[in-house]
Each structure stands twice: as structure tokens, then as C-alpha cells.
Amino acid sequence: MVTKERAREILEQIIALYPDAQTILKYRNNFELLIAVMLSAQTTDMAVNKVTKKLFERFPDPASFAVSSPEEIEPYIQSIGLYRNKAKYIYTCSNQLIKNFGGKVPSNRKDLESLAGIGRKTANVVLSVGFNIPAFPVDTHVSRVCKHHGIVPPDATPLEIEKIVTDILPADLWKQAHHALIFFGRNICTPRNPKCGEYLI
DNA sequence: AACTCGGGGCA
């Protein structure tokens, strides 16, 4: 474990590496963002980006999904794995959006987490990326990078990591930190053969 | 806290 000051230095260096970092997922609005992030569970961003074009072409909005069925959605996302669960999530979530939120994506954590297939991580992405509200999503990349550099304990849970990092950085850096850690984790601080030493002091 | 979902990419 490094000191809080050192942890802040490391995070700031990683943020500085990606001044223009955006999410890798392709989306045109907050609904597509919500679905794209939900689909990204336990798979890669590339896999999700391969299916979203045809998926949203066929189902452009919550209403389109809501009058559909999980079985009709499945073929469009079959290649990403976990597709039966995810098709049900999309269908149920879309119906919840229509019934409870006027077909619009809610902008607070409580309502977002009430939706099928949306947990704390996805809710935080929608809040920060979609609504520009300070939130810090912790996924496998963020978790691995923070542990690898001793910013959090080796056995820290996602919620603990969220708390530690948001305590280290000011709120206006959370979104950048999230983006940067994703890119750093994908490209440099990889699960195997990480090359952090070439980029961090 | 452990279990389940799951096809594709890569070593």
C-alpha cells in the first residue's frame, strides 16, 4: 500500500496520459449508453461495439424493446455471451423505463439501480458519462489498476475502492479518473505483462 | 458468500 499522497500522484499521472479519454463504447444517447454498458458485463468493449449498430437499428428506443420479447432480442446479442440474461434485462429494463420513468433514463442512482440489469457500476457510468454527475464506476480494469499500484488493499471490494479513490481525488476529477483508468487498464496495466513502468514515475 | 450465466479472443 502506498501513502494517500503517492496514490494521488499515481492517479494524476494516469489521468494526464489521457487528456481526451472518452468511453470506448459507441452510443448516441443515454438510453443507448445504458444498454451498451449493461451489455459490457463480463465481455469486452469490442464485442459490444460489434452488436450495438444492428441492435439499435432494429430497436431504436425503450418502446421498441418493450413491445418486443427477450427471445426476439437474443439473436442480436448472441455473440457476446450471457445473452439470455442480458436479453431479459433489456426487455424488463425497457418496460420499467416506459412504466415508471416516462420512457426516459433517470438521472439519480436510486432510480437507475431500480432497473433490471443495472447495478452500482452501470449506474455510476450513466451518471458520470451520460449526465455529467460526479460518480466513480469501479469495474475490473479500475480494480486491477488500483490494486496493482497499491492504491487500495489487495482484497478491497468495488464499493471500498470507490470510496478510497473518491476520497483521494476532488469530485471534478472523478470522471476523468474513470476514463483514464479504463484506458490505462486496457492498454498498459493489463492483466498479463503490464507495462506501467514505461509510463509512470 | 458462493453460484450462474456464455461466446469469443488470445496465449
Add this chain to the structure above:
DNA sequence: TGCCCAGAGTT
């Protein structure tokens, strides 16, 4: 061929 991947729900 085996392991891992932008998690969330259920038991």
C-alpha cells in the same frame, strides 16, 4: 485447450 473478459441477480 484453458483462461479471461466495462457485472448483476439469485440462492
